[in-house]
Amino acid sequence: MYKSFLITLLSFCVFLSAPSAASGTHDYSFKVSRGDAFYKFFFSTGLSGKLLKKLMASDERAQKLNNIYPGDKFRITLNDNHELDQIIYSPANDNPLFITYDGQSFNYGKANIQPIGKLSQTIITIQKSLNYDAKKAGVAAEVTKMMVDNFSWEMDLSRDLRKGDKFMLSWNGGKTPIAMIYVGSRKTIALFSYKNTLGQNKYFTSKGATINDTFAFAPTKYNRISSGFTKRRFHPTLKIYRSHRGTDFAAPSGTPVYAPAKGIVKYRATLSGYGNVIYLKHGSNYLTVYAHLSKFAAGLKSGKKVKKGELIGYVGTTGQSTGPHLHYEIRVNGIHQDPEKIKLPKQSFVPTSAMPEFQKRARQILQNLNIK
Ligand SMILES: [Zn+2]
Structure with a gap:
C-alpha cells in the first residue's frame, strides 16, 4: 500500500513538472510547484549532470537556482544540436535571471533591448x-x-x-x-x-516598474473572515436569502483600513445599506468597496489619490450590519469578484541586468x- 502511494505521488509530481514546449521543440517552460528542484527541470530537457555541475560552479548567481519557490518560472532553450542555449529564471517576486551558454562558458544577465531607429x-x-x-x-x-x-x-x-x-x-x-x-x-x-x-510588451516608468500596483490581500488587520463571497446566503438581519458579493473581515471597531493598492477615491458616502462607504478605483478596470466604516480618514474626499497602504477609514458597523466588520468588494469592469479567489494584477519590473x-x-x- 505504501509503495502504491509512493507511485501515485511520483506520477503526480512528474505530471506537475512535465515540460511543456513553448515554441518549437527545444524550448521548455516550467512552473515551480511545491517540492520541485531546479535539477529536475534541467534533467528533463535531456541535459547532463556534468553540465549542471559546471553551471552551478560558474557564478554565485547560479545559487539562485537552488532557492526556488512555488509560482516561479523557468524557460530552458536548447539549440538544434540539443545543447543548452539559454536559461531564463523568472522568480514570482524578483527580477528574472538570464543565463546564456555558448558551449564554453555561461554568461549572466544579457537581455535584449531593441536598438532604436528613426523615431x-x-x-x-x-x-x-x-x-x-x-x-x-x-x-x-x-x-x-x-x-x-x-x-x-x-x-x-x-x-x-x-x-x-x-x-x-x-x-x-x-x-x-x-x-x-x-x-x-x-x-x-x-x-x-x-x-x-x-x-x-509592457510599459514601465524610467525607474523600471510598471505603473500598476500589486494588491495586498486584505485592506485591514482582521481576526477572521466572518463571511465569504457567495451567490446565495441567509441574511441574519433581513431574514431572507440573498447573495453576498464580497468578503467580511471581522475586526474591532476603529481598526484602521488601508488601501490595498494605489488608487483614486471614486466615491465617499453614507448609505442606508453600506453605511459609511468608500469606493476606490485602481487603473481603468478595478474598483474596490469598503463598507460599514465607523469613520473616514481625515481629508479623504472623492478625486483624492491614495497610495498603497494609506489609511482610508476605520472598521465599524454602520448601515445594515450585525457587528463590527469590514465588508470588502472587488469589482472588475463592474462585475463582482470573490476577493479570496481573484487573481489581481501584479507590478512587474525591468530586470536589473x-x-x-x-x-x-x-x-x-x-x-x-x-x-x-
Ligand atoms: Zn459583507
Whole structure:
C-alpha cells in the first residue's frame, strides 16, 4: 500500500513538472510547484549532470537556482544540436535571471533591448478628452485603450486632464508606441515599452516598474473572515436569502483600513445599506468597496489619490450590519469578484541586468521628443 502511494505521488509530481514546449521543440517552460528542484527541470530537457555541475560552479548567481519557490518560472532553450542555449529564471517576486551558454562558458544577465531607429511621434493635445483627441490625432483605438489602462493608475482621466495637456507617443515602426508620455501643467508621466521574458510588451516608468500596483490581500488587520463571497446566503438581519458579493473581515471597531493598492477615491458616502462607504478605483478596470466604516480618514474626499497602504477609514458597523466588520468588494469592469479567489494584477519590473540599456534608451526617446 505504501509503495502504491509512493507511485501515485511520483506520477503526480512528474505530471506537475512535465515540460511543456513553448515554441518549437527545444524550448521548455516550467512552473515551480511545491517540492520541485531546479535539477529536475534541467534533467528533463535531456541535459547532463556534468553540465549542471559546471553551471552551478560558474557564478554565485547560479545559487539562485537552488532557492526556488512555488509560482516561479523557468524557460530552458536548447539549440538544434540539443545543447543548452539559454536559461531564463523568472522568480514570482524578483527580477528574472538570464543565463546564456555558448558551449564554453555561461554568461549572466544579457537581455535584449531593441536598438532604436528613426523615431516618429504623435502629439495629442487635449481639447475635450483623451478618447476624443486621440482619435482626432489618428491614434488607433487599441492604442488609446492601452494609454487609458496605464495612465488611469496615476490619474483620473475624466477629471484630472486640463485643456492644453499633451500626450506624446513615440514610434519605432511598430503598431504600438515605444513610449507614451503625459505632459501636464503639474506633472509628467513617462512610460517606456519593454518586452519581458514571456515576450509580452509592457510599459514601465524610467525607474523600471510598471505603473500598476500589486494588491495586498486584505485592506485591514482582521481576526477572521466572518463571511465569504457567495451567490446565495441567509441574511441574519433581513431574514431572507440573498447573495453576498464580497468578503467580511471581522475586526474591532476603529481598526484602521488601508488601501490595498494605489488608487483614486471614486466615491465617499453614507448609505442606508453600506453605511459609511468608500469606493476606490485602481487603473481603468478595478474598483474596490469598503463598507460599514465607523469613520473616514481625515481629508479623504472623492478625486483624492491614495497610495498603497494609506489609511482610508476605520472598521465599524454602520448601515445594515450585525457587528463590527469590514465588508470588502472587488469589482472588475463592474462585475463582482470573490476577493479570496481573484487573481489581481501584479507590478512587474525591468530586470536589473537590462536597466542600464533600458534607461539609456528612455533618455534617447525623451531627448528626441525634446522632454528633459
Ligand atoms: Zn459583507
